[in-house]
Amino acid sequence: MIYQPPRPKIPECSWQRPLGLGWDNPYTVRYPSNLDDGPWHGMPLGGFGAGCIGRSPRGDFNLWHLDGGEHIFKSLPACQFSVFEQPEHSLAQAYALCTQPPEDGKLGSWEWYPTQGKSEENSSEVSGHYYALYPRSWFTYQNVFQTELTCEQFSPIWAGCYQESSYPVAVFEWTAHNPTDTPITVSIMLTWQNMVGWFTNGIKNPEVRVRDDGSPVYEYQPRWGDSTGNLNQWIVDHYRVGFVLDRVRLGDDIKEGEGQLCLATVTNPSMEVFYHGRWNPVGDGAEVWDTFATDGSLVDHQDETPAAPGEQIACAIAIRFTLRPGKTRKIPFILAWDFPVTEFKLGINYYRRYTDFFGRNGNNGWPMVRTALKHHDLWREQIESWQEPILNQEDLPNWFKMALFNELYLLTDGGTLWTAATELDPIGQFGVLECLDYRWYESLDVRLYGSFALAMLWPKLDKAVLEAFARAIPTSDETLRIIGYNQAQAVRKIADATPHDLGAPNEHPWQQTNYTSYQDCNQWKDLASDFVLQVYRDFVFYSATDIEFLWECWSSIVKALAYLKRFDQDGDGIPENYGAPDQTFDDWRLQGVSAYCGGLWLAALESAIAIGEILTKNYPPTSPFVEVPELDSIQDTIDCYRQWLAQAMPIYQEKLWNGQYYQLDSESGSDVVMADQLCGQFYAQLLGLPDIVPPECTLSALKTVYDACFLKFHQGQLGAVNGVRPDGTPEDPDATHPMEVWTGINFGLAAFLIQQGMKDEALRITEAVVRQVYDHGLQFRTPEAITAAGTFRASHYLRAMGIWAVYLILKDNTK
Numbered sequence: 001m002i003y004q005p006p007r008p009k010i011p012e013c014s015w016q017r018p019l020g021l022g023w024d025n026p027y028t029v030r031y032p033s034n035l036d037d038g039p040w041h042g043m044p045l046g047g048f049g050a051g052c053i054g055r056s057p058r059g060d061f062n063l064w065h066l067d068g069g070e071h072i073f074k075s076l077p078a079c080q081f082s083v084f085e086q087p088e089h090s091l092a093q094a095y096a097l098c099t100q101p102p103e104d105g106k107l108g109s110w111e112w113y114p115t116q117g118k119s120e121e122n123s124s125e126v127s128g129h130y131y132a133l134y135p136r137s138w139f140t141y142q143n144v145f146q147t148e149l150t151c152e153q154f155s156p157i158w159a160g161c162y163q164e165s166s167y168p169v170a171v172f173e174w175t176a177h178n179p180t181d182t183p184i185t186v187s188i189m190l191t192w193q194n195m196v197g198w199f200t201n202g203i204k205n206p207e208v209r210v211r212d213d214g215s216p217v218y219e220y221q222p223r224w225g226d227s228t229g230n231l232n233q234w235i236v237d238h239y240r241v242g243f244v245l246d247r248v249r250l251g252d253d254i255k256e257g258e259g260q261l262c263l264a265t266v267t268n269p270s271m272e273v274f275y276h277g278r279w280n281p282v283g284d285g286a287e288v289w290d291t292f293a294t295d296g297s298l299v300d301h302q303d304e305t306p307a308a309p310g311e312q313i314a315c316a317i318a319i320r321f322t323l324r325p326g327k328t329r330k331i332p333f334i335l336a337w338d339f340p341v342t343e344f345k346l347g348i349n350y351y352r353r354y355t356d357f358f359g360r361n362g363n364n365g366w367p368m369v370r371t372a373l374k375h376h377d378l379w380r381e382q383i384e385s386w387q388e389p390i391l392n393q394e395d396l397p398n399w400f401k402m403a404l405f406n407e408l409y410l411l412t413d414g415g416t417l418w419t420a421a422t423e424l425d426p427i428g429q430f431g432v433l434e435c436l437d438y439r440w441y442e443s444l445d446v447r448l449y450g451s452f453a454l455a456m457l458w459p460k461l462d463k464a465v466l467e468a469f470a471r472a473i474p475t476s477d478e479t480l481r482i483i484g485y486n487q488a489q490a491v492r493k494i495a496d497a498t499p500h501d502l503g504a505p506n507e508h509p510w511q512q513t514n515y516t517s518y519q520d521c522n523q524w525k526d527l528a529s530d531f532v533l534q535v536y537r538d539f540v541f542y543s544a545t546d547i548e549f550l551w552e553c554w555s556s557i558v559k560a561l562a563y564l565k566r567f568d569q570d571g572d573g574i575p576e577n578y579g580a581p582d583q584t585f586d587d588w589r590l591q592g593v594s595a596y597c598g599g600l601w602l603a604a605l606e607s608a609i610a611i612g613e614i615l616t617k618n619y620p621p622t623s624p625f626v627e628v629p630e631l632d633s634i635q636d637t638i639d640c641y642r643q644w645l646a647q648a649m650p651i652y653q654e655k656l657w658n659g660q661y662y663q664l665d666s667e668s669g670s671d672v673v674m675a676d677q678l679c680g681q682f683y684a685q686l687l688g689l690p691d692i693v694p695p696e697c698t699l700s701a702l703k704t705v706y707d708a709c710f711l712k713f714h715q716g717q718l719g720a721v722n723g724v725r726p727d728g729t730p731e732d733p734d735a736t737h738p739m740e741v742w743t744g745i746n747f748g749l750a751a752f753l754i755q756q757g758m759k760d761e762a763l764r765i766t767e768a769v770v771r772q773v774y775d776h777g778l779q780f781r782t783p784e785a786i787t788a789a790g791t792f793r794a795s796h797y798l799r800a801m802g803i804w805a806v807y808l809i810l811k812d813n814t815k
Helices: 286-295 365-391 398-413 452-457 459-472 527-542 547-565 595-617 631-656 679-686 695-711 743-755 759-774 798-813
Strands: 015-018 052-055 061-065 080-087 093-096 128-133 136-141 148-154 169-177 184-193 208-210 216-218 230-237 240-247 260-266 272-279 314-323 328-338 341-343 349-351 477-482 489-493 791-793
Touching: 052 398, 080 286, 093 286, 128 398, 148 365, 169 184, 169 314, 169 365, 184 260, 184 286, 184 328, 230 272, 230 314, 230 365, 240 272, 240 314, 240 365, 260 314, 260 365, 272 286, 286 314, 314 328, 328 365, 365 398, 398 452, 398 759, 398 798, 452 459, 452 527, 452 798, 459 527, 459 547, 527 547, 527 595, 527 679, 547 595, 547 631, 595 631, 595 679, 679 743, 695 743, 695 759, 743 759, 743 798, 759 798
Parallel strands: none
Antiparallel strands: 015 128, 052 061, 080 093, 080 184, 128 136, 136 148, 148 169, 169 328, 184 314, 208 216, 230 240, 240 260, 260 328, 272 314, 341 349, 477 489
16 A cells, blocks of 8 residues: 555634635724734744744735844745646646745736636635634635645744744745546746845934834834845756855855745655756746746756845745646755854844754755754644644633734744753754834733743743843933933933843843833833733743742842832832823823732732742852842841732722722722723732732622623624723723733733633633734734724733633643
């Protein structure tokens, strides 16, 4: 019996959409200055911090995050798969597998894949579907070719993997099945434009300006289209064949944007391989299409001549084979890129994490290809082994499983940085942008919910982020800046203030923090608490034996809480909010003791006490990187925190509890029901700490939030709005943050509801938000906020990965 490779099994919970089907009314951006690339987004390909490439549900490659922290959304038609088919005794047909021809007329000789079936009996049938379940996605093609074709795409990403998850590799495994009683000849072609050298900022010292929404931005001009000196080399390596796309380099030192792109496949005596090493991707494309559309072949042309100024070059590789009736064949194609350097401001360079395994000279594209061709089946098995326990949980609805995995897309496409390892950072340094509009790394308030995914699946990376914050807290930066919100001057970073973020791609991330200047984050009342809670969370759940992690953070915990306590002007044990937006809802004024910041403060004190007690039992530290305090000083600090806590808890209850829910704050007089009013209680309960408020008050407040913010806000169709009156009406219809539905806040609220035994309500809120994202063209660019007007703000947002908090609580509650 001849071995028949299995047909792809696409999980039924995958997000799916007919190929090329547009959206009637996709969400549009709320503010003109914010990014809105439109709805044609698909799952990104590539490892963490390696740069990524995206391919949309119409089949085009259109997302290019190959320069660390930078965003390019632009379709390149020459980067494409195409298929030729000729059944025996029948006419041939060939299509480039994108449903959208180039709008500028390039590649005019090519035929583009239809969105509807071709035969009369199937003319109303769609021509295929796109499916996605990160890190895998699939294209299926029906009703056009007689061959049943599927292309599965993935990169080697799975939980707990700190090597392969960094690889800049994409696997495209084609499965071709002949369901007819006639032999069919099939040829699959991959074409690719040589883009080496494009992905670096042509402006080496870009000017920072303040955008109309008060956020700092800088100009980014990639060297898009600058292909001078690019060349394509055809490689035959035993059964492996493909191209190395390179560039003439002026020196031995590798610079940002320099390196290689590689595409490859395998061949054997039952298949024919064809290639074309140099053709014009901005012409009509006849050089490759005329022969390919005729019989599935190419002219086998080699030419390594470097591109002249203004010239564009591309390459093509095709595999042709004949399928007998009933037979199935699998063909892998590999795409790899080796751009080892990320440059921030001029002269600040880091090697990417994958260079720890492949080297740093920018010549390792082909070794990556060889690795992928050898191991891609094992990689897929690892992904399946990670996902299957969740996919097999019958009590989880399919829409939830779909969103749970797909929201991880941001770890690949969120401008992600992951540096090579050092003695101080043995796993490297890591960072994900808050979003593409607010382009700074690991905003601490946002990751209070948004980091659950990283902490649960790659806890060493989450710890690396928190260690970077611990190092940053004692530092200062006396640079004066204009604050976008009120045009006041403020120092960038005060010593012992917890920074808002770990910096931006145009400066020096991890070293220069507090990049955002919309608000003066030195005045924020939630950041220090957020830091302490995340440190203790990571210890409790994922590293309970890693006492050194707590030691590395302890000194900064003490400094951060002492700094925050300075804002307790009346000495009641709770820092006050001052009326300016001074917390994560940074357009929302809070005055006096606030439910949100006050609750986080109480939970943070409990966490700090717990951490201190652990350290006293494990004294002294052994790490050479730790500042060693006196044992008595640790005990004195714990005693101080207990005193603050004992003083503050009754004040919090007395000033904010109104018999039904916790008021927004103690001094504004607002009767708004804040959706996230008890985040502190959620964290306290999550970490096994004493309640900061009575359980009956927690339940009453949550029921009020569910009724006012969710059920009474557009009949529960959008999700829970941030803040409305108890009857569901707005306090101020023109307010920004109170009248937005924040995706990540909703997921945090849902986790809290499950914690309190309100699972049905939690899933209803979660589903409403998921439907808004995945039914309205926001997939793989999940925003921070959506509105009842069908608009969104801040796409590719970090906080939305908080859906993993929902899964964490669901999992714990079913044990």
